Amino acid sequence: MDLKLLRDMADEVGESLGIKIYLLELRDTNDGKELYVECDRSGFIDMDGIVAFSEAYSKRLDTIEDMFDFEYVLNCCSADPEREITGEDYSDYIDSYVEVEYGDDKTIMGQLVEVNNEGLSIKVNNKGRIKVTEINFAAINKISLRIKI
Secondary structure: OOHHHHHHHHHHHHHHHOOEEEEEEEEEEOOEEEEEEEEEOOOOOOHHHHHHHHHHHHHHHHOOHHHOOOOEEEEEEEOOOOOEOOOOOHHHHOOOEEEEEEOOOEEEEEEEEEEOOOEEEEEEEEOOEEEEEEEEHHHEEEEEEOOOO
């Protein structure tokens, strides 16, 4: 099965609904194959959004069902709220609370406040003292969304 075709179809359906696809995998489960899709929408995706995507994507998959030589279950869900941000436009996450691992074992958690050509800026509130740290893209090892508690 061509996962690129499945991903392209998912991206097209998602784009038409204002939904971004974060992960698409074909998984082996105890009950057989599963086409697993994680999606999200700017701000928040609710169950109605997931159902709308699932129904529209399922209809698209029906048009190529003869390409599947196995049975599968389509599993659509919201993306992990604390997922790693990979290969995306970081400016989509302005004002989000993030954790950035950078340099030689450094970590910072705070609000993403700016993204430019060289890097990004993280605002940290440490007991009322506000500090903005700029980090060059070349130094970043990993960026993840975090839930601020």
